[in-house]
Amino acid sequence: MKLELYSYFRSSASWRVRAALALKGLACDYHGVHLVKGEQLAHERLGPAHLLPALWADGERVTQSLAILEFLEETHPEPPLLPAEPLARAYVRSLALDIACEIHPLNNLRVLKYLKNTLGVAEDAKNGWYRHWVEQGLAVVNERLLAEGRKGRFCCGDTPGYADCVLVPQVFNAQRFEARIEHLSAVMQVFEACMALPAFADTHPSRVPDAE
Amino acid sequence: MKLELYSYFRSSASWRVRAALALKGLACDYHGVHLVKGEQLAHERLGPAHLLPALWADGERVTQSLAILEFLEETHPEPPLLPAEPLARAYVRSLALDIACEIHPLNNLRVLKYLKNTLGVAEDAKNGWYRHWVEQGLAVVNERLLAEGRKGRFCCGDTPGYADCVLVPQVFNAQRFEARIEHLSAVMQVFEACMALPAFADTHPSRVPDAE
Numbered sequence: 287m288k289l290e291l292y293s294y295f296r297s298s299a300s301w302r303v304r305a306a307l308a309l310k311g312l313a314c315d316y317h318g319v320h321l322v323k324g325e326q327l328a329h330e331r332l333g334p335a336h337l338l339p340a341l342w343a344d345g346e347r348v349t350q351s352l353a354i355l356e357f358l359e360e361t362h363p364e365p366p367l368l369p370a371e372p373l374a375r376a377y378v379r380s381l382a383l384d385i386a387c388e389i390h391p392l393n394n395l396r397v398l399k400y401l402k403n404t405l406g407v408a409e410d411a412k413n414g415w416y417r418h419w420v421e422q423g424l425a426v427v428n429e430r431l432l433a434e435g436r437k438g439r440f441c442c443g444d445t446p447g448y449a450d451c452v453l454v455p456q457v458f459n460a461q462r463f464e465a466r467i468e469h470l471s472a473v474m475q476v477f478e479a480c481m482a483l484p485a486f487a488d489t490h491p492s493r494v495p496d497a498e
Numbered sequence: 499m500k501l502e503l504y505s506y507f508r509s510s511a512s513w514r515v516r517a518a519l520a521l522k523g524l525a526c527d528y529h530g531v532h533l534v535k536g537e538q539l540a541h542e543r544l545g546p547a548h549l550l551p552a553l554w555a556d557g558e559r560v561t562q563s564l565a566i567l568e569f570l571e572e573t574h575p576e577p578p579l580l581p582a583e584p585l586a587r588a589y590v591r592s593l594a595l596d597i598a599c600e601i602h603p604l605n606n607l608r609v610l611k612y613l614k615n616t617l618g619v620a621e622d623a624k625n626g627w628y629r630h631w632v633e634q635g636l637a638v639v640n641e642r643l644l645a646e647g648r649k650g651r652f653c654c655g656d657t658p659g660y661a662d663c664v665l666v667p668q669v670f671n672a673q674r675f676e677a678r679i680e681h682l683s684a685v686m687q688v689f690e691a692c693m694a695l696p697a698f699a700d701t702h703p704s705r706v707p708d709a710e
Contacts, residue, residue, distance in 0.1 A: 333642070334638045334641035334642055334645065335596060335600065335638045335642075337600070343585075346585050348585070348588045348592065349592045349596075350591065350592035350595035350596065350599065352591070352595055352599075353588045353591035353592035353595055354588070356587070356588065356591055357584055357585070357587070357588040360584040360587065361584050372569055372572040372573050373555075373558055373560070373569070375568070375569070375572065376560045376565045376566070376568065376569040379562065379564070379565035379568055380560065380561045380562035380565035383562035383564055383565055383598075384547060384561075384562065386595075386599055387562065387564075387598055387599055387602070387603050388547065388549070388603065390599070391599050391600065391603035391604060392603060392604065392609065397604065400627070400630070401617075404623075404626075404627075404630075405613075405617070405619055405623055405627065407617055407619075411616075411617055414616075415612070415616075415617065418612070418616075426546045426547045429546035430545070430546055430547075433546065
């Protein structure tokens with residue numbers, strides 16, 4: 287299957303897919319799309335939402351990072367990103383959604399722009415908004431990792447997978463905005479275990495072709 | 499499998515699960531949790547995120563509505579909520595995520611409260627924020643329904659499923675906030691086809707045990 291990825295180096299949703307491809311050992315053609323310059327808005331390969339990432343698989347477009355992860359899992363099952371048992375799969379998916387639905391959408395670029403440009407929110411208050419959602423959201427993830435008995439070196443046992451692909455970019459972003467997350471021991475342990483792996487280290491925003 | 503659902507009548511994420519349970523013909527014990535009164539904050543059955551919905555399945559908690567839909571699909575495959583083919587499944591999941599990640603998180607109660615109470619955004623501007631994201635987001639969904647060749651009476655063909663469970667509550671919410679969506683013909687067609695089915699009509703916010 288020929289895979290082409292449309293990505294921006296700092297887009298955390300794009301990094302989810304870069305990490306998943308790397309964990310599965312899948313090569314892709316990498317196309318950088320510059321979000322801050324607005325290149326996505328007129329880009330014909332991204333679809334009507336004009337959002338990153340987009341994966342093209344044998345000429346068919348797949349959008350939304352979590353749908354791309356599920357698609358990769360279904361078309362390239364080995365190594366798996368999800369555990370086998372339904373409750374464990376629900377745990378992993380719900381952790382990923384705790385980030386993808388409760389943190390990331392509030393803090394992406396178009397939302398921060400709306401706060402600033404349309405609502406006239408000051409820079410400090412805008413950064414406070416960012417940190418509020420990421421600190422509150424990652425505290426929930428940390429509590430779940432500690433309480434639900436499924437964490438090993440990674441979010442679920444000792445194999446990196448679906449939830450780790452979502453956690454790592456969010457932690458990177460949180461650090462970039464100087465959110466207070468260092469005390470979230472389980473989150474930080476998982477982050478560091480992941481960053482020791484080539485699948486995460488080699489797909490880090492500083493290491494991709496469009497890095498600045 | 500004994501199923502217990504923690505839900506709030508107006509919570510659109512809760513309605514997704516109510517509809518999915520109904521489409522699969524699954525009975526559950528219904529527990530209303532009053533979001534506006536803050537009952538979720540001290541509720542021990544919801545988990546660390548204190549969000550609705552939560553499903554308990556034989557004494558195990560599953561959170562995040564889309565993870566619950568996947569869990570129901572895996573544990574009760576018939577009738578399926580997802581099509582069989584990976585690209586079609588990716589289309590359905592990405593449509594659902596276009597709503598669950600790009601619209602709903604920006605417009606839920608805790609976010610609107612933060613805008614008002616912490617950022618001091620006026621009522622008109624707050625309602626403008628709400629309508630902006632829902633109008634822009636549902637326009638994307640409409641364009642995809644029209645362009646991608648998979649829509650039938652429902653989001654994917656002539657069988658109601660996963661994406662419809664997410665679309666219907668979002669349209670209901672949009673109408674409640676008087677967003678301009680009546681011109682989104684494909685979205686409205688799907689909404690009306692769904693509302694003609696008992697699985698959606700009988701799980702409507704006005705029809706559940708905690709309705710006001």
